Amino acid sequence: MSQFGAPRGRTCSRSPRSRTLRSVATLTSAVLAVTVLAGCSSGDDTGEAPAAAQDNAPAKRDAVADGGTLRWAVDALPTTLNSFQADADGTTARIAGAVLPSLYTIDERGRPQLNPDYLESAQIVETEPKQVVLYKLNQQAVWSDGREIGAPDFVAQWRALSGRDTAYWTARNSGYERIEKIEKGKNDLEVRITFAKPYADWQSLFTPLYPKQVMGSPNSFNDGARTTLKATAGPFLLKSINRGSGDVTLTRNPRWWGQSAKLDSLVLKAVPRADRSAALAAGKLDLAEIDRSTAERIALALRDARAGRNGAQAALAHGPGSAITSSKALKSWALAHGSDEEKAEEVQAARQKNQKAVARYASEQDALAGFVVRKSLEPAYTQLSLNGESGALADERVRRAVARAINRQELAESVLKPLGLPAAPPGSHLALAGQAAYADSSDALGDQDTKEARALLADAGWVPGGAARKPAGAKDGAEAGSEAEKAKKAKTEKAEQDKKDKKADGSSTDAKKKADTASDEGLYIVGDDKPGDPRALPAPVIGAAGPENGTGILAPAPAAARQSAALLARAEALDTGAGSGARAAHSVTKPDRGVAGAYAPLGTAAPVTAPQAARALGKDGKELSLRFVLPSGPGSESLRAVGDRIVRMLDAVGIRTQVTKVSDDSFFKDHVAAGDYDLALYSWPASAFPATDARPIFAKPEPASDGSLLVEQNYSRVGTDRIDQLFDQAAGTLDEEESRELVRQADARIWAAAGSIPLYQRPQLVAAKAEIVNAGAWGLAGPRYQDIGFKKPESSKGAERNR
DSSP states (O other): OOOOOOSSSBOOOSSGGGOOOSSOOBOTTTSOOOOBOOOOOOGGGTTOSOOOOOBSOOOOGGGBOSOOEEEEEESSOOSOSOTTSTTOOHHHHHHHHHHSOOSEEEOTTSOEEEOTTTEEEEEEEEOSSSOEEEEEEOTTOBOTTSOBOOHHHHHHHHHHHSSSOTTSOOSOOTTGGGEEEEEEOSSTTEEEEEESSOOTTGGGTTSSOOOHHHHSSHHIIIIIHHHOOSOOOSSEEEEEEETTTTEEEEEEOTTOOSSOOSSSEEEEEEOOGGGHHHHHHTTOOSEEEOOHHHHHHHHHHHHHHHTTOOHHHHHHHHSGGGGOOHHHHHHHHHHHTSSOHHHHHHHHHHHHHHHHHHHHHHHHHHHHTTEEEEEEEEEEEEEEEEOOSSSGGGSHHHHHHHHHHOOHHHHHHHHHGGGTOOOOOOSOBSOOTTSTTOOOOGGGTOSOOHHHHHHHHHHTTOEETGGGOOOTTOOOHHHHHHHHHHHHHHHHHHHHHHHHHHHHOHHHHHHHHHHHHHHTTTOOOSOOSOTTOOSOOOOOOOSOOSOSSSSSOOOSSOHHHHHHHHHHHHHHHHHHTOHHHHHHHHHHTSOOOOOTTSSSOTTOOOOOOSOGGGGSEEETTEEOEEEEEEEOSTTOHHHHHHHHHHHHHHHTTTOEEEEEEEOHHHIIIIIITTTOOSEEEEEEEOOSOHHHHSHHHHOOOEEOTTSOEEOTTOTTOOOOHHHHHHHHHHHHOOOHHHHHHHHHHHHHHHHHHTSEEEEEEEEEEEEEETTEESOSBOTTSOOOGGGOEEBOGGGTTTOOOOO
């Protein structure tokens, strides 16, 4: 991730070696974007959640025609061809997947699988005194210049990414810094790698693998690989990048030793998502990820075609002409031919414009009937991020209250159910359903519960009507100054009196202290600054801070302090395996409503007499209001709809929001990464290696010398030492199951910290010509480029291929 200037917290890494993000976050609007929070679940259900099914029209290779050109939409042309630079994007990754070696690929369950095109075997051959991995390379594997793939390529990539040479401008190097040496094995086809310390995710290394011509010097790494690749070794070659037409052309590799690519060429076309419906209809694309509105248009086109309706009829049924009734048409005709020439000219222009829109829609619907929509769940999840650096959200009780106010199931269903996709909210921040490391740990935080949310807010001091109250004891400046001497004198007199009282009756003094403590509830100011204020606050105090049940009726026994301990106890249960302890902790988290009759009968509700504005929560004269930043781009409608639902859910517990809509270009860089928000919706991609790839996303921020925070990719700015420790332990053990269990423990603690709330796995919608096979919505897996193609004519009823 690029290092952006951050007024409230710097996104730079802790050291050059720790810039470790494998996949950058993308905005969830246009693809502005791992999931994981759920509860402390038993080991019995770990990894059992099914992955979403792929929808990519699988076909055997003998059913796929040889030849043809497939035009595939991308968001933009790549700014660099080097996947290890900070501005590498999705197009960079797609090109690398087709033209460079991937030693391991990801299967439909999100698991790494050895790629036999490049490796005969790869295994740990020694663990003592140090971990040693031996790669045996496919003897046919060669670069496009004819040179064998071998140890010199591995050495060059290690040296470039190890972090030891700062002349290399690398964005990530996780794992490479653990390597001690690389040497040739018994022959040129063996590569022997010795690690200085154990590394569980060693399979994540050297994918993609670049030739030594790219990695061998800082100049070729930093500059040369941005626009060209001196050698490649995949089923396709990089033929050209045409920035004028917005095309990247890949052609079949004549030196490829594996199964030959079915397509003659693969053209990646830069088409913004908002323009893809028109581009598909115009015959400019064969395959494209699309938004919901385009998917709905294709569904309508297919329905009309099956019903025998052409595009013109469709336009009158549900297109631009659907709003024209007989009476409106008659009135429009009359005005267009009336005596008022000025009005007639205006109406005639409007009629012509409408006719063109109807004709265009009709033509597009006829063309869209030749496509199908393939859908699955994308390997990424959308989350609500809570910026815990300062303001009200610096208090973990307020963050947990926000989380408990949100109905994640409702939000997931609102996005996924209309598309016919599974709508279960993610239970983990670190793995997706179907992956081996997946476990639902969301119980470490708890499900939606309005009463719990209000109790947490009350304990933090945010109560109805609190915005209209001054802090107890607050006085005007002049009055406070004049009272100073009186207070000092009173304090002295009180001390003397206390001594006398203590001698007379010590027990009465204790009772008075208790009474004073109860009357001071709600005075501790956690979020004294406005939401978004860059000034850092002191660490929040966990404990009694206000009315327990959020109704304004004083009640004893603040539950939030115990709930905080219970949440950590549930997470701790995963560390120790104490299942019964976790269950006991769960029972403690029920809100303690105090002793019936102590201040009001148990369950007594506050009188509902105040106007709505008075019921908003406040504290010491300030309203509880959070700044909710959302992208405003044309592809963000669904995201903004989710934001609207969240606003209503928070409003129901008294949390007000100030929604700020910003451009897609500035949303992530200027707001999320810079820390200029309280609440934000964005997505993280999934990883087959969460111990490595997720650590910088949840690492505890560290203070820098200039007073800012070093946050890596932890844009919620919430973390703990224990979470960091669990990630380090998971990455450092060679026992796969132990590593997964440590990842699950880390996830439970991430849930308990309530810095980010996974809401739903992102839908993956792909428009494809009906005759395209082995391409579409791959789910957790990646594409196998050499198998993509068109059905043979005999199996596609004569459908023409685009040659």
